[in-house]
């Protein structure tokens with residue numbers, strides 16, 4: 001029998017199906033997602049959890065006239081498949097292929113570009129307001145997970161929406177999971193709603209019961225109506241949404257398409273802000289993902305039968321080396337505490353959480369709070385380590401500057417996934433941290449050349465009485481041996497790895513090993529190339545820069561960061577400040593957002609691998625001769 005899915009080239013085809021056919025369509029979509037993501041990698045668990053919800057949304061609403069705004073966007077695979085991208089789905093997350101997130105450039109059905117969480121209600125409210133201003137009758141629907149709802153920004157948006165009362169539907173996709181199990185008071189409150197009865201049903205039952213009491217029934221019922229706020233808060237702790245001005249509907253079973261369709265049809269034409277609470281299961285329909293939704297949140301390619309990951313080069317990831325080193329340090333130093341913003345496993349803190357539960361904090365997806373919370377702990381003598389991906393620390397710029405660095409508090413920022421991240425693409429690349437942190441006084445900023453140096457850098461930070469940031473790349477380490485004992489590194493000193501007299505390459509972090517390889521290639525071509533592991537962006541080793549500037553014909557800097565305001569810019573400033581004249585070539589990311597592809601492909605495209613560095617060195621020497 002021909003698959004239903006083969007007939008769906010857009011939501012209008014979906015609407016031709018009967019409600020009875022929709023569960024079969026859901027199965028076919030799941031099959032396509034599992035099959036594809038097992039080859040491409042991706043955010044499978046979140047996407048499997050919302051297949052029925054996505055079908056129901058497109059069945060009832062008329063996209064793109066009606067606007068569906070996905071939060072984070074990692075759950076939008078079924079949306080992509082239903083909106084004309086079924087055939088292209090096999091190119092998911094690959095260079096030149098479909099993005100793993102909604103992208104306006106990709107489809108008219110993708111209303112808002114996303115990758116960072118908790119933006120959907122704000123963006124949807126902006127769209128709802130624009131509909132009012134333009135006199136347009138589009139419905140606007142934000143779909144947000146319970147994890148993403150832990151961020152302050154989501155509450156800022158709810159607060160505003162409840163105030164201005166535009167027609168806005170917020171679908172809360174509640175699977176009780178962020179990446180790990182969700183945390184926080186709101187999360188417990190939502191679970192109480194799920195485990196209790198639906199508030200609306202409960203309220204009606206109480207009302208009719210009261211009214212049946214002869215004599216006093218009616219007056220008690222009137223009193224109850226007047227004190228409905230009291231009733232809500234006593235019986236239904238999740239009534240926060242109603243207090244914020246939303247009409248709360250739910251909870252609705254999120255894998256029953258018929259129920260979803262009924263509820264969405266009912267609320268479609270309701271006025272004002274509505275919150276529909278939908279209960280789903282993360283990883284639904286793929287057993288390994290249902291059993292371990294944290295692992296299957298975002299995965300590389302895997303064996304679809306067993307769920308086991310494809311083999312890697314065997315070296316531990318930077319994340320793991322950091323997590324292991326921190327546990328060792330914390331065992332000797334009871335002041336060390338660790339903080340994550342909803343990314344316990346992603347940042348390598350699971351071991352720390354198990355061994356020191358009393359000194360571990362998952363604050364939810366709340367990067368701003370995480371940093372100021374760390375500042376508070378540091379102000380009272382603790383040594384907080386905030387492990388946050390480079391891209392997500394962008395959320396906390398003012399907290400880093402105003403709450404930590406201005407008070408010179410010894411908070412350690414561990415910036416995982418700094419540099420090119422690969423398949424997750426532009427929203428997740430950690431290419432800005434050097435530019436936005438380098439200008440902040442009091443901050444020491446380092447980048448290890450390999451996983452062994454990462455542990456030494458971490459140990460060094462606890463010798464300092466000021467804020468420190470360490471940036472390190474996504475993925476496995478270089479494969480070097482890990483020293484058993486930690487070594488303290490001299491702050492502000494670069495390490496000369498190879499001497500040379502033609503060119504000096506100042507490499508930072510992940511670019512050090514490719515620079516060494518490039519120097520070897522060049523030496524076989526008769527070019528003498530020094531390689532310096534810069535180690536510190538701040539304080540920069542200006543002396544080493546100037547010393548090489550005096551003896552070589554050109555200096556080349558290499559970094560996985562934007563060129564603007566990056567490490568190379570710091571080298572230029574150091575030369576200028578010292579009155580040294582040198583030819584300088586900077587390798588890094590030019591003034592544009594970097595697209596998706598494998599890390600290898602993207603590094604090659606921007607000249608950040610050994611071949612690219614060697615070619616740049618040859619180029620600058622050839623120019624000089626010309």
Ligand SMILES: Cc1ncc(C[n+]2csc(CCOP(=O)(O)OP(=O)(O)O)c2C)c(N)n1
Nearest residue numbers: 046115116117145146147148177178179342
């Ligand atoms: C600002 C920000 N911080 C962290 C992340 C990493 N992240 C991606 S999805 C996710 C969990 C989201 O949970 P939820 O909204 O409940 O969606 P689910 O995956 O459960 O469907 C996190 C922490 C992010 N995308 N953006």
